Amino acid sequence: MSTFLQFHLLTSYGPSNPNRDDQGRPKQAMVGGSPRLRMSSQSVKRALRESTFFALDLKDAMGTRTKRLCEKLAAHLIAQGTEEAVARDAAAQVAAIFGKLDAPRKGEELRLATTLAFISPEEWQLAEELACKIVAGDDLPMGKDLKKLVLRRADGAVDIAMFGRMLADDADFNRDAAVQVAHAITTHPAQAEEDWYSAVDDLNKAEETGAGHLGETAFGSGVYYQYVCVNCDLLIANLAGDRDLAARGTEALARAIAQTAPRGKQNSFAHHPRAHFMLAETGPQAPRDLSGAFFEPVRKPPFLDNSVAALTRTRTDIDAAYGRAWQAECVLHVGVRGTLDEIVRFAGDAVRGA
Structure with a gap:
């Protein structure tokens, strides 16, 4: 009950x-x-x-809702001295646990493709640890066993616990x-x-009368x-x-x-x-x-x-x-x-x- x-x-x-x-x-x-x-x-x-x-x-005790996990993980690894290409590859492998990655345009970072991932502080820390293990060449499990190293069904993220989350690629780790x-x-x-409003040009003292800008905005009560x-x-x-x-x-x-x-x-x-x-x-x-x-x-x-x-x-x-x-x-x-x-x-x- x-x-x-x-x-x-x-x-x-x-x-x-x-x-x-x-x-x-x-x-x-x-x-x-x-x-x-x-x-x-x-x-x-x-x-x-x-x-x-x-x-x-x-x-x-607050989660982070973002598509930018991959670039943040890469930056974390690079700051620890990892080569950029290696860091980005490891970060992409870990970020893919939370969802499919979008093919980046030239000059852009890899990001989650469709939805924002809702990531708890514990999961973020575990994601960083897993990325470090990949860089170090540790033997790691595959598939769901790999996801279990990062994803949690329950932890200390208050906002995820309250408002839930959906992981499209793995419903086992959704939160109701x-x-x-x-x-x-x-x-x-x-x-x-x-509301129709106008703005006056401060430097227009004599040449023209009237507003320097006209606009509109909506409101209610x-x-x-x-x-x-x-x-x-x-x-x-x-x-x-x-x-x-x-x-x-x-x-x-x-x-x-x-x-x-x-x-x-x-x-x-x-x-x-x-x-x-x-x-x-x-x-x-x-x-x-x-x-x-x-x-x-x-x-x-x-x-x-x-x-x-x-x-x-x-x-x-x-x-x-x-x-x-x-x-x-x-x-x-x-x-x-x-x-x-x-x-x-x-x-x-x-x-x-x-």
Whole structure:
């Protein structure tokens, strides 16, 4: 039986464009027949990984997502005095463990072809050691036995344990994500707007009137609902049984999701929101999100308060019909009750007690 930790957040964003589509506009979605602004789960997860709560507090327990393993291994060997050609050949053999290598263009380094490899600190160290063994001419196994010298099914990389990874060439070393992150959507109808702007040439004082540059950018604003679900037992297993590291990672997650946003166009809009409402639940019951609270969109102000009311009402109704999907809860409601520190302690205790 697994223990689940669920987070439900309502966060207001002023005019901003934190997560753009292919045309540079805020991502959108149709929900319940109404247009909404959206932030993708991928953008939210990257923001979490890059937050200070992960990047600093868990610095030695973070993986690296990259296609550049081959060139970094080669540079490591060359720095140790290995001839360049030998170093590049050894690095290519090791990098191929993580996926197929792309044929480089002239002047470019060998890189993984299709997907970014998600590499834990332990795997990176083992990859360097294996490259050194190849250079030294050691006898090494072939095929899967060679991969086992580097790849791990569980280790101390918090972000890989949380968000999972897929190795297309060897599913045996995939990691199932212990943390599920939903796309965030506005609780009310919302659409992107256009901002036409101009810039003045500082050296144009008299010759011409008007702007030296014209441009446009898109933005949106709204109250977003965000859902995150943590499988505490899977997180511990993905971290090779290190319960304390799993708890510290979950505490960092709780702090980050309340205070971190994707950083698209941040210099232009200075969006640094904090969650207005945050509900944490834990228990062995099957998890459920509460996005259904907003399929009928909130249409009347105050949007934050009415969003909290809709979320709370839907939670009560679902629990009445299906039984409570939690055994314990903790609430942060700005101006009403609770603190982020209480949420963080609750999250850590949920993992330590799993």
